[in-house]
Amino acid sequence: MAKLRFYCIFLLYILIKCESASVDTISSDIRFKNVDRTIDISTQLVRITSKLTLENTGSTPVKNFLIAVESSAKNNAAFAGAKDSNNKDLRVVETTVKGYEYAKFWRVDLKEAVNPGATPQITVTLVLTKALLPYPTAITQQEDQLVKYIGNLYIYSPYYITSQKTNVILSSKSVESFTKVKPFTQQDGGIQYGPYPNVKPFSEKELAIHYKNNSPFLTVTRIERLIEVSHWGNIAVEEVIEIEHTGAKLKGPFSRYDYQQDHHSGPASVRSYKTLLPASASDVYYRDTNGNISTSNMKVKKDSVELDLRPRYPLFGGWRTHYTLGYNVPSYEYLYQSGNDYLLKMRVIDHIYDDMQVDEVVTKIILPEGSTSVKVNLPYPVTRLPDSLHYTYLDTKGRPVISFTKKNIVENHIEDFQLRYTFPRLLMLQEPLLVVGFLYALFLCVIIYVRLDFSIHKAEHPHKD
Template structure:
């Protein structure tokens, strides 16, 4: 009897696990009622990122209203996707949820939730934006100091979608007229700084045709391999921010020796190298410092603007392909701009990651928030999925229990991820007196010890006094 009961319990637990597992994964189906009446796509490969913007005209050919549709990325590019977003005809953001479709495990899907259901026979305009990192390949992979950098873009001539497309065209934006080779599929036209492909009629679902463009691209190919962002919150009116940044030039590697003399004498020497870049800080940033392992780096300029502080960061040496640098950037901002209070409850609103340079790509960011000692009931609301790291404690002057540290990490970051997180916590206001009372108590004990030491006589015998006759 017991073995049968144990077997029944095991089967029940196993089935329950399968049900929970299936519910935790989004699974969708491809609707045959949806088609794209028109697709107008723009591929921007003028920087180190690949930015694709597609204007989709949805058409509901079925008999019932449609509340959502799917967008897809082919297997060749799915690991390079950093950001995907969608907006309606009123430029309002639409909700996206990553999902799966049975039988298409090699494809990445997102479900786009429409604000208003699309009725039968109606059309709707949706703009989908996507950003891809490390999708431009240096070719050749190594160049000399005097050579320009050539890169290859390998993509899809058609919009990769699970739906039938009535008509579509593609515009490719470059930053140069110097093009080595490109895909020629009629109809197409070559313009100054770009190409136009199409329109192509009657494109079937999941259609693929290789689009290759080999061209000159001397844009800064900088990759932040890792950034650790530390935010220390103080209820005494200040928030300290410090970033430890590791950067690598991810373009074509330098072939042969580097001549400092030629680099300084000839302004056109090293066209693919990076001499400096601009970092934007909050407009209220103060006490800015910029240093590496050797100390402060003085070759930088700071310009205060209306809505930001612009830093022109110049490393100690120019960055060529394969070269790296490491530095620390820190500043202070007033807490009243980012910290909101309601009784003993506080709300902190700051950015997950800040602007490092234009068209940035970040392999990994680790954000740490140090809260005041005694903070409890911490809740974090993030604008996109991240990996939450274990909480820890940070000890500094006059701390007794330690300050709680909330940490999370995110990989494959671009400028679209510069968004605010919200962190709520509870902090009794009386605890603000803890540090002043500790200082007062320490000084009181110190003075008391001095008084006792001066007033009391700790000698074993009294000193002898000699009197004159």
């Protein structure tokens, strides 16, 4: 009987999993009439923008279509997005296709169904991280950094393509070698391939380019973002950031003298980078384990606060740094109230540097003590961590902490989350009353101490004759 119960529970679990998982099929009525693809490898990220002319060759309207990446780029895909011809965002959901588990798929939901014979234009964007490999893997202080990109000459599509062409954008004119499949042309800072007619679904042909790329190859290995909400008019934000230079490693000794005298020394190193904070940010601090770092500049602009962060030492390949960045923002810009209900709208992650790639971000939101009915709405899937409590001054039960994490983050993930919670207004008086009560008890103890006589015997007064 126990075994039967176990099998029933296991079967129910499998059915729930199967229903919750998103599974799609490849429609034979869809084809791409034309594909104009751009592969931008001028930075440490690989951005692939494809302008697709969708064609419905069937007899029924089409409400969605699929995009995919090959198995070799499956783990590098950080972001997938799509826009229609009016430059409006389309809903993109990660999905699976039976029989193609080795690839990664997304379903793009169209705002309007595509009727038979219609040919709308859709723009799809894919961002890949760690898809550029340093080659050679180690260089001296004076050498340029060479990297190698290995991708697919054709767009990895589940549909038949009538015609397609590809434009590759490089960071420099210096190209060691590249794949040559006619027709192709090489121009300053770019290579054009195609057009190639009649490309079959899931076609693959290696595209390899070996070229010079001295762009900053910085990777945030981990960032812990702490947001502390106060109903007294302030929200404190603190970020603990770990950064590593993931480009070609430094070979041989490092000469500080040569680095300072020759501005062209260490072309692949990182001397500084710009971080953008909200325009209302104040009380900004930037420190590491040794204390405050004074080699930084802050510039206040109309829509942001620009920080020019300069670590204590330049970053070469394989070098790391660890620092803490904090600031305050007024709560009225991010916290909205309706009675006892509150809505917090802030970013999951902020801009750290241009073309950033983040291995892992952990965001923690500390709410005021007494907050209940917490609900979080996130712009994309994350991993929710267990809730916890945070204790600080004048706390009795502790402040609730809502935490979540996400891996493989790029600038496209800089979006707002929404957090709703309930907080009774009367609890605003808790801390002032605790302070008043403590001071009252202290003064009462002082009064009692002064008025009581703790001597063993009374002092004798001299008698008057």
